Amino acid sequence: MTSVTQVEDTVPGRHATVSAWCSGDPAAVERHPETIRQAAAPAPPPTGPGPLPPSAKEHRTELIAELTTAPLVPACFVPGIEHQAAAAIVRAGLPTVEHQRRIDEHLFLDTAARTGVRVLARWDDRAHRVRIHVAEIGEPGLWDRIVAHFTRWDMAGRPGADKETRS
Incomplete structure (x- = not known):
């Protein structure tokens, strides 16, 4: 979970980089490009035997129910998260992630x-x-990937933003 004053993460070097994203220091992001790629990389799917999972719709309903009761903590502002094309921006860099507003x-x-x-x-x-304010459930790291993706998108000049808002 990323917050303004603290980052709970075990990947070496990410503390400074995520703190730099929160403080808006683009130079710090450029000093740590490998960390950005690591933060943006999707988590591998779970492996191993087990019972068949419920349908995707049931999973989705359960996730939303858990998120509505999960505690919220202060977090850094993410440039672009309020953009009207946020769903398309997320799909472009995090194809397995669905965005609802x-x-x-x-x-x-x-x-x-x-x-x-x-x-x-x-x-x-x-x-x-x-x-x-942010709440995260499940395997940690999704919020870090969202922050990394929107930060890269913003630093790249917000590509595709004009095209998405016209459609």
């Missing part, structure tokens, strides 16, 4: 991996900026 709430679901992230983005009148 409900006014000030975003859900990112990787149903096959049984992971999800809930993001609440609310305007803070006193601070005059958007505040982000």
Whole structure:
């Protein structure tokens, strides 16, 4: 889980990089390109024998139910997450992740991996900026991949953003 002051991750070198994303230091992201690729890499699918999983629809329903009750923690603002084409942006870099938006709430679901992230983005009148709170369930790392993907997209000049908003 990524927050403004703390990053809980066991991958060496990612602490500084994710903190740099949160503080908006693009130079720090460029100093750690391998870490960005690692953070953006999709998690491998689970392996091994076991009972047959419920249908994808049931998984999706369970993920959403868990996310609505999971505790929210403060997190860094992610450039582009509020873009009206966020679903297409996510699909382009994280094809297994589904994005849903409900006014000030975003859900990112990787149903096959049984992971999800809930993001609440609310305007803070006193601070005059958007505040982000995040809940993550399942295998950790999806939020880091979302942050890495949107950061790369933003640093690349937001490719495809104009095309997506016209359709």
